[in-house]
Amino acid sequence: MSGASSFAYVTLVTNQDYIKGATALVHSLRWTRTQADIVVLYTGALDRADLHRLAALGCRLIEVAHLPLSDEFNERHGRSKLHQKAPFTKGRKPSFHTPLDNFCKLRLWELTEYKRCIFIDADAIVLRNIDRLFDYPEFCAAPNVYESLEDFRRLNSGLFVAEPNIETFNAMLAALDQPDSFFPRTDQTFLQLFFPEWHGLPVYFNMLQYVWFKLPALWDWQSVRVLHFQYEKPWEPDHPKVEDLKPLIELWHVYYTGQDAPEIANMRNPQGAL
Numbered sequence: 001m002s003g004a005s006s007f008a009y010v011t012l013v014t015n016q017d018y019i020k021g022a023t024a025l026v027h028s029l030r031w032t033r034t035q036a037d038i039v040v041l042y043t044g045a046l047d048r049a050d051l052h053r054l055a056a057l058g059c060r061l062i063e064v065a066h067l068p069l070s071d072e073f074n075e076r077h078g079r080s081k082l083h084q085k086a087p088f089t090k091g092r093k094p095s096f097h098t099p100l101d102n103f104c105k106l107r108l109w110e111l112t113e114y115k116r117c118i119f120i121d122a123d124a125i126v127l128r129n130i131d132r133l134f135d136y137p138e139f140c141a142a143p144n145v146y147e148s149l150e151d152f153r154r155l156n157s158g159l160f161v162a163e164p165n166i167e168t169f170n171a172m173l174a175a176l177d178q179p180d181s182f183f184p185r186t187d188q189t190f191l192q193l194f195f196p197e198w199h200g201l202p203v204y205f206n207m208l209q210y211v212w213f214k215l216p217a218l219w220d221w222q223s224v225r226v227l228h229f230q231y232e233k234p235w236e237p238d239h240p241k242v243e244d245l246k247p248l249i250e251l252w253h254v255y256y257t258g259q260d261a262p263e264i265a266n267m268r269n270p271q272g273a274l
């Protein structure tokens, strides 16, 4: 299976919690019947047994190091520093989320055996086949929409289409680690600056879970292709939005356990949807 295709779905896991996310994501990709490779980038400290289970799903596992960034850069982007300097006011990040780890996504540009990669966060599930994005150019992403019209100005880096290339990777490293550079939303802020001419995908390619209760009119199960659990995670035993997001969390668990066929066609739109 490894390296069988010129195209790959790529995700990232740096701790045990995101292994859960990646498990649901990989199950979901299998349901779409894609023939592309599924690559999991992972960092050093993970449990072998967990990695083994992911490999058994047919993924290609690739160990990656953190980027070679200066101590000053790393300090500025440490969890407590970042939360202090750029507080999250609209939702809550789980304690197992380490902002600095997000930058490891950029390792995707080193996977030059692939023509195109679609990166997907480990906290997302793919509900319908999205292989056609492999024909799209670099750099595509959907807008970071979950509250207001203003959100359309920014991209969300939970899903993007990219073309691996070492020159691009090196240019990114150079652009990242400048004196006093600070990216309040880490890779997301960086990618938006690095690709100012980013191509916008429809919101349904990266539907953020808060749309369910903040912008219900936008929700449409027939159109949603990728569902992304930004902020609180569906596998957290309890979190402040559990009641608001119940049907979405239940759906995630169907993919996570992988026992039943997911039934998107029977899902009901939220109240207030058109």
Ligand code: UDP
Pocket (backbone or CB within 6 Å): 011, 012, 013, 014, 015, 018, 021, 096, 097, 098, 099, 101, 102, 120, 121, 122, 123, 124, 158, 229, 230, 231, 232
């Ligand atoms: N990630 C990870 N460990 C971390 C933080 C992030 O493995 O400590 C990876 C994981 O793939 C995750 C993505 O980076 O889905 C981005 O983080 P997250 O999805 O939690 O951010 P959000 O979507 O809530 O902004």
Ligand code: MN
Pocket (backbone or CB within 6 Å): 121, 122, 123, 124, 158, 228, 229, 230, 231
């Ligand atoms: Mn995410």
